[in-house]
Amino acid sequence: MKTSSIAVPVQQRAADDADSIWFAGDAASQPMLPVRDFAACACGQNQFVVSGGFGSDLGTWPTHRRSHAAALIGHQLFVHGGLNADGAHLADMWCLDLQSWQWRQCCAAQGSEAAVGPSARRAHTLEVVGNRYLLLHGGYDGTTLLGDTWVFDTRSSTWLAVDVQAPASEMPVPRALHCLTSIGERFVLLGGKGPLGELGDVSLLECPAVQHGRRLQQQQQASQAQLLRCQQRCAQLDADLACNRAELREAKQQLQASLQQNSQLAAEAAASSKARTALESQLQEARGAAATAQQASQQAAAHVEALERRLARARQGGNKAMQAAASLTQQLQAAHAKGNALRQQLQQAQQQLQQQHLLLCERAAELAVVRSELTECRARANSAAAASSSAQSDFRVALARSNKLYSQELCHTQGLLQAARKSQKQLAQQPPAAVGFSSKAAAQKRKRQQQRQRKRQGKADDDEDDAELTELSKAQHVITVPDFSPVSQQLRDVFDERFQDPRHTTQERFLWDYWYVKDQYTLHRTQASAYFPEQLHSQLVDALLEYGEKQLGCRAISPVWMSYYIDGCGQDLHCDSFHGPFAYVLSLTPWEGRIFTGGETQILQPQLLGSFWQSFSPGKGMELTDLVTLVEPRFNQLTVFDPRFPHGVRPVAGTRDPQKGRLVLHGWFTEPSPFFDGPLPEEEALQDLNAALFPMFDQLQALPQVTGTISMQLRVSGETGAVTDVTFLADTLVALPAAAADLGLGSGLLDSGTIRGAVQHVIRDSLMAAEFPESEEGDTVITLPLVFE
């Protein structure tokens, strides 16, 4: 479409309706300039653009031109060549952006060195190919009609000459003012003005590149369509993605929530596992406590058992003691009766003495009478002076008779006096606190035995008139038993284990009491029953009880003490016989390898007691061991001694380590009472034993008084019921100095032999005369303790 007026696009304005056209500035103030030879192109459904033309003044825009060529690709309008106002042909290519309304020159103007492209021309055609390329054909340069063909690449702004291939007869002639338009992939060249004038031919131009371009275009379109689909797909995917992201966010939130829940659960799990661990440890502790309680209850049961055993033994002992007490009461009653009888005898004897005295007086009167008779006789003889010799002999006979009578009466009176004194003495002296038993049933038997005994005694007295009373066993104020108990090592091990680690602070470790009495006792002490396991302690107690019963005739022991002595510990001299007749010390000290000095048990020498000066010799010095017996507490040695003797423990020096010091278990043997080891029934055998002891006490009372304990063993034949042997086991008897002095002996000690010998002989003879029931099951060994107080 052509118009006679055209808008000058100094300013642009968007068309607001279908009939609008482009014009410059304000339509009212900017008059339309008449132009011709302009180019116009449609640029929208209801839009077109006009450019160039003759007579227009376009200022800084491309040079004013006419007869140029133009083509539109998208919003870009391309303009090439034409005639300028001076009539010169142009070869430049411009582009107008229809959105920004800016011109730009696409490539250098023809004629410059850099320029490659079609020559300057007018009246040529410019056709769009493939929405990117512009196909330029023909035109007129002022002298020549042109027939060349060029392609302009709008993206790279480069020109390419197209070498059109065709037979010479079919090659279109050069032309201007023609028309070139595309139909599909082909170009149609139509009319124009040729070298020979107006042309009416139509040429079909096929360009493989164009075709290719078209295909590319189609492909591009297809690609674009695909791209579109892809974009749609992408959009879809984006939507999906957004959806997924939302889901992801939700999932993440859920994950976050479940992670939180998880960590909460983990915390709860950790807490419950901690609680479980705590419960488990509580359970463990409870189990431990239960085990300990069970152990304790077992130990308690064992303890109860042991106590029950001991109780049974104690009950037995108690029964026996009660029986003994009853027997002693009977004896006492008998002794009272006897005393009364003796008192009666004494009264009788006194009465007799008075009678005798009277008799003596009478006799003395008689004697005086006789003497006066004699005097009379003498007077008569003197007066008779030569009396007969028969009268003299009568006088001598009478004198002799009277003298004999007098001395007989005197002797008789003195005998009675002696008997009375002896009765008084017997009454004054108590029988020894030895154990003897009697019963009414056995009384007659005892009487018979007493008679037999007296008979034997009479014989023995006859024998002893000549026999020397030698000792039957040595005085033993100390007895040592090596290798005493098989449990000693285990006891030591328990001690060592508890002291193994000096930093070990268990309950059993701190059971010790520090016993300090100034200038007397310094040591560490505890009860063995509290320290050792029950079973081990029972074994120890059993061993001590067995030894006490069989070797000493003691039926019980005091609680066992355990003491350790380190630097500065010891015991000064003391006597502790009130605990029991025998003291014992069982050593758990590894004596051979000791690193301390001292620690021996020291016991005063017997000869120092009672009559020190008797055995004192001014020419002979004395040292510690002359004054005290030193007993080394060798490992597992049991030392038994008479606790009436002053004794102690020599001060320990050289170590503060309990494990390296002196360690001993000690206590006292108590309850002296006969112990029967064999088939004899105890009760019956006690009566028989008592029957033998009763007269023995009578005999012992006639001897000087002794004090201490003597234990012996009687072997009773099962076959005959007779005593076959009496062996003295432990003997701590001492004659009281006063008693010894009575006998005219200097020493109060049994080592002198005489008094001890006499006591032992009486005991042995009395016991050898004892009679027991026969037993087919064999011999019985009786351990018998006699305590003299």
Ligand SMILES: O=C(O)CCC(=O)C(=O)O
């Ligand atoms: O440990 C010793 O050797 C004697 C102990 C003693 O005499 C006592 O503890 O009374």
Ligand SMILES: [Fe+2]
């Ligand atoms: Fe003691």
